[in-house]
Amino acid sequence: xxEQEIMALLREAFAKESKGNLTVALERxxxxxxxxxxxxxxLSVAAYVEDRLGVTFxxxxxxxxxxxxxxxxxxxxxxxxxx
Amino acid sequence: xxxxxxxxxxxxxxxMEFFETSERKRRWNPFNDVxxxxxxxxxxxxxxxxxxxxxxGVELYVPDYTANGFNLTRPIFGHAWFQASWGFEESRHAxxxxxxxxxxxxxxxxxxxxxxxxxxxxxxxxxxxxxxQISCYGALQEAATYLIYRAQRENAHERGHxxxxxxxxxxxxxxxxxxxxxxxxxxxxxxxxRPGTLSDLAHVIKYFEMPGVKLVPEFERRIQVKGxxxxxxxxxxxxxxxxxxxxxxxxxxxxRALRLDGNESSRxxxxxxxxxx
Numbered sequence: 001x002x003e004q005e006i007m008a009l010l011r012e013a014f015a016k017e018s019k020g021n022l023t024v025a026l027e028r029x030x031x032x033x034x035x036x037x038x039x040x041x042x043l044s045v046a047a048y049v050e051d052r053l054g055v056t057f058x059x060x061x062x063x064x065x066x067x068x069x070x071x072x073x074x075x076x077x078x079x080x081x082x083x
Numbered sequence: 084x085x086x087x088x089x090x091x092x093x094x095x096x097x098x099m100e101f102f103e104t105s106e107r108k109r110r111w112n113p114f115n116d117v118x119x120x121x122x123x124x125x126x127x128x129x130x131x132x133x134x135x136x137x138x139x140g141v142e143l144y145v146p147d148y149t150a151n152g153f154n155l156t157r158p159i160f161g162h163a164w165f166q167a168s169w170g171f172e173e174s175r176h177a178x179x180x181x182x183x184x185x186x187x188x189x190x191x192x193x194x195x196x197x198x199x200x201x202x203x204x205x206x207x208x209x210x211x212x213x214x215x216q217i218s219c220y221g222a223l224q225e226a227a228t229y230l231i232y233r234a235q236r237e238n239a240h241e242r243g244h245x246x247x248x249x250x251x252x253x254x255x256x257x258x259x260x261x262x263x264x265x266x267x268x269x270x271x272x273x274x275x276x277r278p279g280t281l282s283d284l285a286h287v288i289k290y291f292e293m294p295g296v297k298l299v300p301e302f303e304r305r306i307q308v309k310g311x312x313x314x315x316x317x318x319x320x321x322x323x324x325x326x327x328x329x330x331x332x333x334x335x336x337x338x339r340a341l342r343l344d345g346n347e348s349s350r351x352x353x354x355x356x357x358x359x360x
Contacts, residue, residue, distance in 0.1 A: 063316050063317070
């Protein structure tokens, strides 16, 4: 799965979590807190992505996600492990 | 407020196990078991003082914690008697922190007394309304406290501060036992009413706050000192997610309950708004 595809999925997940109120572009360097998301929101987004991709993120990895880039890296890592 | 017989019986057994273990393996004496004689051999810093004083401040609300706790837990013998044991053990922590602050010279007896007076000028109120919600709160709050004290013990070990290492060993061990009891109680609650318990857990996680935040003077300044508090990331992984794992709740279940709780809050807010128009 390409990084663009992962980003598109994350956009979908964050848009759902924000109930359609996501107005800021998702970029690698963007911090979750700058987007108005807290750690519980990140869990919710992670659950959406896990469900869509059939992967499971480790709790340790999840709790260290602070930016969109961290999220992308975590997804790539999980996909690599699952393959 | 009654409770199902099965919950009462299970909690009674859990309390007796907790009590027997604490009597056989965990009783310690703050005056004899902490090596006070060697205290001045070690470097006792301002940061040590701020940490110990902050922790002491939180522990000093034991009369409020236990009074409120007894009101909720009285119908369940095992839980009410755990509250009594817990209160005693937490009071021992406060006494030990006080001894450290004054014996080390980091605080004079007058400074300590002024701090204690400031603490006791406020009262702690229940952050949540039901016994089950307070059990959820207790599981998370004791996890956080255990993690904080464990980190203090590790730090003391690295510095070669044998006294603080010993002090935080005893105190963190108590907190681990408290955390364990609350987790056990939550497992019982999940067996009795899984949807209701998940709903309460989600609600508590959403609004969770450590007791010191509103009660300890200058709390915002204190948490700038390393070790006074946990980062939210660390608490998420080692507090919240670890608790979920321990009690057999998945992240998906919690998130579903959180979403429902969010809807309930919105409905409640809307109802309130309508009532005030």
